[in-house]
Amino acid sequence: MIQTSTPFIFMRGGSSRGPYLNRADLPEDLDVLSKVLVSMVGSGHPLNIDGIGGGTAVTTKVAMLSRSDDEWADVDYFFAQVGVEEQLVDFKPSCGNILVGVGPAAIEMGLVEPTGDTTEVRIRAVNTGSLVSEIVQTPGGMVQYDGEAVIDGVPGSAAPIQLQFMKVEGSLTGALFPTGKIVEEINGISVTCIDVAMPMVIGRAQDFGVTGYETAAELDANHELLDRMEAVRLIAGERMGLGDVTKSVTPKFGLLSKARNGGSACVRYFMPWKCHPTLAVTGSQCIASCLLAPGTIGEGLLDKAYTSPAKILLEHPMGKMEVVIEYKIDEGHFNVVSAGLLRTARKLATGEVFVPGEVWTRN
Known part of the structure; x- marks a missing residue:
């Protein structure tokens, strides 16, 4: 059976990395999507040898982007934490490190047009409902990855990306202290x-x-x-x-x-x-x-x-x-x-990622 290919951008976001995909290129059904992501990453093996994962939780993360229908946001960011040795996918959480790469990836995918030397990308984190403003360096209308910003845990330096997180309190549970007790x-x-x-x-x-x-x-x-x-x-x-x-x-x-x-x-x-x-x-x-x-x-x-x-x-x-x-x-x-941070991201590769046709065939 012929394999099914999907365009992707492979990026480091903060101190994590993984594929950034257009949500429209993937199956809508979450059960089918889970099987696709498990195959894509190579879950079920400690080295993810049959996929593009890196054998640790910070390298088995997936970002899926789409234009947002939210009146504030430009882009919807749907996150998946894929298992390393277990063939599991968790859609409950978001990931702030992978989110760092959403701004650059959205511009690279054509979901957001650059606006000058810097471009604000307004992001809705679908998993939690958080809203994030991300300032990306875009001199000449191109995403700039080289720069002098340094973050611990990542070698070298890169262009700074400034993030401002809003609506973060009670992200998944609806309350700051969801048990009703502080301790x-x-x-x-x-x-x-x-x-x-x-x-x-x-x-x-x-x-x-x-x-x-x-x-x-x-x-x-x-x-x-x-x-x-x-x-x-x-x-x-x-x-x-x-x-x-x-x-x-x-x-x-x-x-x-x-x-x-x-x-x-x-x-x-x-x-x-x-x-x-x-x-x-x-x-x-x-x-x-x-x-x-x-x-x-x-x-x-x-x-x-x-x-x-x-x-x-x-x-x-x-x-x-x-x-x-x-x-x-x-x-x-x-x-x-609100919460603010400065992070960096870098585009590592672009192309197509393949999953076996028995896992998913695009109609």
């Missing part, structure tokens, strides 16, 4: 269940028997820790209204500790079954909000007092990430207004 006790451990850009369960590293300064590899090798966190995550998922999250990557998990390298605080972010090599863009917003909100598990961990807009510098396994949180406190209630 939950689960299996004898205090955690905060919070939803800003990404639903998360956040605890203090010391309460889980680690320092929070371990490398990602050291944490991945600590199976007792991973099992303990997963047991807490499953219960938290139920309490957050997410149901059975056994096979879902949401909520994510975070461990906090005090900064030790000049940052505001130190974090280890889990995806959730492995430690992220750096830090997710969505996760950074959620963690920073947790650190700023009164009464959470993060209270007292920041290096100093902050006021809005707060520039929070989060230490992660490969360096630091800065996120700016604009917030307000009304009658004791903490609310996130």
Whole structure:
């Protein structure tokens, strides 16, 4: 049977990478789409040897773009987290690192026309409903990828991309603290269940028997820790209204500790079954909000007092990430207004990606 081909742009977005596709080129039915993405990535093998995945969660991500019918947005961004060794696709979360590449990819695909030396691309994250303004460098009407901006976890430098996230509070659950409590006790451990850009369960590293300064590899090798966190995550998922999250990557998990390298605080972010090599863009917003909100598990961990807009510098396994949180406190209630970050992206390849005809044949 003849294979089915689909045009794609292969991009690094932030500290993740994957194919960027036109949603119109893919099957509408989500079950069929899942099979296509599993085949495309090569899920079911630790090296993704029969696909274009890279054998880790940060390289088995897919972005699907289309023109938006939202009155504010230019582009709809539909995200899929595809499994590495399991043939699973999760459409619940969004991904902020992959989102960094949406602006450049939308221009490259002709979904957005460049407007001058810089182009604002207004994005609706379909999975969560978040709205994001992205400023892309477009001198001469072409996306510029070369530049001097540096982000930890990615070698070299590239053109800066400025992102401003809006409507991030209650992204998937509809509430900042979806359990109704600022702190939950689960299996004898205090955690905060919070939803800003990404639903998360956040605890203090010391309460889980680690320092929070371990490398990602050291944490991945600590199976007792991973099992303990997963047991807490499953219960938290139920309490957050997410149901059975056994096979879902949401909520994510975070461990906090005090900064030790000049940052505001130190974090280890889990995806959730492995430690992220750096830090997710969505996760950074959620963690920073947790650190700023009164009464959470993060209270007292920041290096100093902050006021809005707060520039929070989060230490992660490969360096630091800065996120700016604009917030307000009304009658004791903490609310996130927006979050800003600076990231980079780079186009790596373009062409066609193939899946076996038995998986999907375009009508």
